[in-house]
Amino acid sequence: xxxxxxxxxxxxxxxxxxxxxxxxxxxxxxxxxxxxxxxxxxxxxxxxxxxxxxxxxxxxxxxxxxxxxxxxxxxxxxxxxxxxxxxxxxxxxxxxxxxxxxxxxxxxxxxxxxxxxxxxxxxxxxxxxxxxxxxxxxxxxxxxxxxxxxxxxxxxxxxxxxxxxxxxxxxxxxxxxxxxxxxxxxxxxxxxxxxxxxxxxxxxxxxxxxxxxxxxxxxxxxxxxxxxxxxxxxxxxxxxxxxxxxxxxxxxxxxxxxxxxxxxxxxxxxxxxxxxxxxxxxxxxxxxxxxxxxxxxxxxxxxxxxxxxxxxxxxxxxxxxxxxxxxxxxxxxxxxxxxxxxxxxxxxxxxxxxxxxxxxx
Amino acid sequence: xxxxxxxxxxxxxxxxxxxxxxxxxxxxxxxxxxxxxxxxxxxxxxxxxxxxxxxxxxxxxxxxxxxxxxxxxxxxxxxxxxxxxxxxxxxxxxxxxxxxxxxxxxxxxxxxxxxxxxxxxxxxxxxxxxxxxxxxxxxxxxxxxxxxxxxxxxxxxxxxxxxxxxxxxxxxxxxxxxxxxxxxxxxxxxxxxxxxxxxxxxxxxxxxxxxxxxxxxxxxxxxxxxxxxxxxxxxxxxxxxxxxxxxxxxxxxx
Numbered sequence: 001x002x003x004x005x006x007x008x009x010x011x012x013x014x015x016x017x018x019x020x021x022x023x024x025x026x027x028x029x030x031x032x033x034x035x036x037x038x039x040x041x042x043x044x045x046x047x048x049x050x051x052x053x054x055x056x057x058x059x060x061x062x063x064x065x066x067x068x069x070x071x072x073x074x075x076x077x078x079x080x081x082x083x084x085x086x087x088x089x090x091x092x093x094x095x096x097x098x099x100x101x102x103x104x105x106x107x108x109x110x111x112x113x114x115x116x117x118x119x120x121x122x123x124x125x126x127x128x129x130x131x132x133x134x135x136x137x138x139x140x141x142x143x144x145x146x147x148x149x150x151x152x153x154x155x156x157x158x159x160x161x162x163x164x165x166x167x168x169x170x171x172x173x174x175x176x177x178x179x180x181x182x183x184x185x186x187x188x189x190x191x192x193x194x195x196x197x198x199x200x201x202x203x204x205x206x207x208x209x210x211x212x213x214x215x216x217x218x219x220x221x222x223x224x225x226x227x228x229x230x231x232x233x234x235x236x237x238x239x240x241x242x243x244x245x246x247x248x249x250x251x252x253x254x255x256x257x258x259x260x261x262x263x264x265x266x267x268x269x270x271x272x273x274x275x276x277x278x279x280x281x282x283x284x285x286x287x288x289x290x291x292x293x294x295x296x297x298x299x300x301x302x303x304x305x306x307x308x309x310x311x312x313x314x315x316x317x318x319x320x321x322x323x324x325x326x327x328x329x330x331x332x333x334x335x336x337x338x339x340x341x342x343x344x345x346x347x348x349x350x351x352x353x354x355x356x357x358x359x360x361x
Numbered sequence: 362x363x364x365x366x367x368x369x370x371x372x373x374x375x376x377x378x379x380x381x382x383x384x385x386x387x388x389x390x391x392x393x394x395x396x397x398x399x400x401x402x403x404x405x406x407x408x409x410x411x412x413x414x415x416x417x418x419x420x421x422x423x424x425x426x427x428x429x430x431x432x433x434x435x436x437x438x439x440x441x442x443x444x445x446x447x448x449x450x451x452x453x454x455x456x457x458x459x460x461x462x463x464x465x466x467x468x469x470x471x472x473x474x475x476x477x478x479x480x481x482x483x484x485x486x487x488x489x490x491x492x493x494x495x496x497x498x499x500x501x502x503x504x505x506x507x508x509x510x511x512x513x514x515x516x517x518x519x520x521x522x523x524x525x526x527x528x529x530x531x532x533x534x535x536x537x538x539x540x541x542x543x544x545x546x547x548x549x550x551x552x553x554x555x556x557x558x559x560x561x562x563x564x565x566x567x568x569x570x571x572x573x574x575x576x577x578x579x580x581x582x583x584x585x586x587x588x589x590x591x592x593x594x595x596x597x598x599x600x601x602x603x604x605x606x607x608x609x610x611x612x613x614x615x
Contacts, residue, residue, distance in 0.1 A: 031427060224507035228454070231503050235451040238421060259538045260499060262389045299389065303420075304427040306395040307601050310570045 023241075025082030026053065026204050027149055031304035036084075036204055036243050037150035039074030042328035044150050046316065047300055048309065051075075051243045051267060053204060055301040056234045058265035059247040061211065065273030067293045067318065068247040070326055072208050074153050075245055077102040077163075079206040081151060085168040087190045089183055090210040091217050095171040102159040105151035106325065154324045174209075174217045180229040183209075187233055187244075195240035205242035207233070212248045223257045230264050266301035271318070285317070286332045292318040295328060369608035370399065373578035373595040374557055379490035379527045382520070384555040386536040386548075391574040393533060393561035394419075395601050397496055400531045401425070402434045405444060410487045413439075414446045414478050416471070418500035419533075422447050431603045443485065446478045453504050468505060468515040475519065483526045490529055493519060497533035498551070509547045520554065536560065556581050564598075571614065572598045 027035040027049055035050035044050040051057050061068040079086050080102065088095055172186050187207060194205040212230075213220045220226075230246065237244045250258055250270075262268055272294045274281065282288040295316045300309035316328040374383070383400065387393030404413045417425070425447075426436045439445035453467055475493060482491050495501070498512065505511045522528045532551070539548040552558055558579040564572060576599055581592045598614070600607040607614070 032423075224503070227503045228506060231500060232452070232454065238451070254541075256538055256541045256544055259389060259535065259540070260503070263499065263535050263538065268389075302392070304424050305431075305603065306392075306398055306428050307603055308392065308568065308573055310568050310573070314567075 023204060025078070025084060025149060026241075033303050034204075034241075036206070037078050037082075038071070039076075039078030039150065039153060040071070040326055040328065041150050041152060042316075043071075043295075046297060046311065046328065047267065050150070051245070052301040052303050053241050053243060054238045055243060055266035055303060056230070056237055056264065057243060057245045057267040057269065057301075058261065059245065060250045060268070060270035061247050062271050062273045062293065063249055063251050065271075065293060067271040067273060067295075069210075070155070070292075070318070071269070071271065072210055072245065072247060073102050073155075074326065075206065076208050077104070077153055077159055078151060079204075080159065080163040080169070081105055082148075082204075083166075083168075084203060085170075085190065085194065085205040086164075087170045087172070087186060087205070087207045088210075089172045089174055089186075089208070091174045091214045093173060093175060095173050099164045099169065099171070100158060102164070103153035103155045104157040104159045106154045152325050155320070155326065156324050174212075174214075178218045179222070180219055180225055184229055184232060188236055191236045191240035191242050194242055203241065205240070207237065207242055207244040209244070209246045212246050213252050214249060215252065220252065223254065227257065227260055227264070230261065234264060234266075262298070265299060266303065268297070268299035270296045270298060272296070284333055287317070287319070287329075290319045292320060292326075294318065294331075368606075369595070369597045369610070370396070370559075370576065370578070370599075370606075371403075373580060373593070373597075374559075375580060379529055380523050381556045382523070382530045382554055383532070383557045383559065384551050385531065385533045385559045385561070387533070387561040388535065388537040388563070390568070391561050391563040393559070394496065395599075395606055396559055396561060396576070397494060397531060397533050398425070398428055398432065399606065400492070401494060402429060402432050404490070404492045404529075405434050405436075405439050409489070410444070411490045411492065412444045412446070412482045414448070414475060414482075414491065414493045416448045416450055416475070416493070416495045418450045418453070418504065419496045421451060422449060433604065443482070446482075448474060450504070468501070468511055472515060472518045476522065479522055479526050479528060491526060492529040492531060493522070494530075495532040497535065498547075499535050499538055502547070509544065513547060513550060516551070561599075571600060573600050574598070575611075576608070 023034075025037060027037075029035045029049045029052065034053040035044070036053055037044055037050045038047070059068045059071055076086055076088060076099075088098065090098060092098065170186065170190060172183060174183065177183065190205060190207065194203060213226055233244055233246075236242075246265075248261070253261060274288075274291055274293055285291070295318050297311060297314050297316075300311070302309065313330050315331055317331055319327050319329060321327045385393045385396045401413060401415065404411050415425070422436070429436050436445055436447070440447065448471070450471065453471065479491055479493075482489065498516075501512050501515065502509055516532075519530065523530065534548060534551065536548065539545055558581075560577045560579075561574055562577075563574045568574070575596060577594060577596045579592065579594050597608050597610050599609075600614075
């Protein structure tokens with residue numbers, strides 16, 4: 001192996017950690033990548049640390065419920081708390097008004113008080129729910145160590161004004177322009193600002209684009225223009241220290257283009273509302289009443305590595321804890337007939353067979 | 362370095378004598394990029410003097426460098442030794458709104474660059490096979506604003522290099538994009554021109570941690586000694602690791 005830099009390869013992590021450690025709200029990950037928090041502790045944990053810096057995250061919206069807004073809000077709020085620059089684009093007339101609806105972080109006291117009942121409950125749970133609580137305990141340890149990296153947000157309390165009145169928050173309405181050129185320009189100046197100082201990433205930025213192809217926008221019928229915009233945005237984000245989150249309604253994109261969009265995404269997430277009175281589903285899943293919706297992870301960013309990310313489960317339920325904090329939980333099948341085997345109905349049968357040791361009961 | 366014929370993929374693809382077109386197809390659930398990395402590494406084995414021209418639309422150089430370094434192949438060194446050319450097309454934009462000519466110009470310029478590189482490399486001493494790799498073709502279409510005719514023209518231009526200099530081609534494309542009738546011609550033409558078609562797909566039962574997916578390799582086969590051409594299809598499972606990919610027949614993994 002002719003290598004001019006013998007210290008490269010998997011040993012380079014320490015070098016990069018020294019370089020990025022100072023940036024607030026950025027966590028060092030494997031393969032020389034770094035993570036930004038998504039603003040939802042559980043989602044960070046599912047994705048293996050958060051959104052990879054330099055990746056393009058796409059959220060497929062549900063046509064009936066605005067669950068994607070929850071994800072966007074938490075993502076944006078988390079950035080503002082870390083004082084990271086933010087660019088927000090939306091088809092609304094007044095995108096800046098949306099900033100007033102961002103959630104505010106919970107006080108640490110409250111955070112502790114809501115952790116406790118969960119721990120107590122864990123002792124009482126029966127075997128088929130064990131795994132979930134192992135995961136949660138781990139995340140608490142992480143949360144304790146990196147308290148600033150990811151906050152819990154109180155969805156009922158708006159973010160204080162001083163967080164977003166600064167000059168580093170940029171808003172743009174998609175409705176005014178006949179094409180995507182102005183937005184692209186804003187994105188490129190935004191990412192140029194981030195990576196200004198001699199190529200080194202000094203701060204991380206967040207770009208949030210809501211409902212990119214919604215019918216209010218004049219360009220919503222120009223498939224190729226939108227695709228090339230996404231591709232350019234991906235290139236920009238990759239070379240600068242930013243994460244772009246785009247949400248879009250998949251039903252408005254034609255099937256072949258939808259596939260193209262999905263291929264362009266580094267991380268692909270979809271949210272789905274669950275109907276109120278679905279009795280069959282209510283029978284199948286425990287805790288159905290508290291569920292807001294379902295979140296599926298289709299793709300996890302693979303930057304600097306070729307190994308695919310294999311998740312334990314791909315579908316999670318979105319719940320509101322105490323009606324304020326958004327949490328994600330593995331789906332738990334209710335023990336209806338007893339023959340359903342593992343409680344992880346969503347993880348494939350192959351992984352189930354390999355893990356049968358843990359789930360033996 | 363490990364044995365050339367060590368794995369099932371090598372066996373299915375066969376020994377390359379140059380002038381071969383390999384098409385890799387994947388889908389959203391399972392990326393086929395690792396097959397590309399495999400061919401990249403194989404072309405850059407130290408005991409040959411083959412060269413690679415890599416046209417990247419999908420990732421920057423650092424991404425490939427890091428992956429290949431883990432596989433025991435240093436792209437930076439190969440670049441210095443004139444065995445590896447990296448054309449970063451991440452920001453290639455064939456400007457629109459000015460008619461068709463400009464779109465074509467971007468790809469023409471790219472073809473010019475490729476041809477120049479091939480000319481230089483083939484004039485260097487030693488018998489060498491030059492492999493041209495494209496990652497990935499669907500993004501060329503995006504760069505060309507959806508005119509798949511221009512992309513096809515570009516690819517046909519590239520294929521002329523095969524006759525002239527004996528270049529090999531390895532291209533990545535996404536199969537699931539081409540489901541509607543008006544987008545079909547591109548992938549059909551690509552498959553028609555290919556000698557080897559490799560499809561990467563996830564298992565029907567979903568992703569598992571010990572079996573990542575299935576590869577099906579259609580080798581249209583060079584004309585064998587007896588005169589008849591034989592096309593072979595092989596299916597096997599794979600598991601991608603950082604430094605190597607395991608290939609095995611279903612159920613034979615220990």
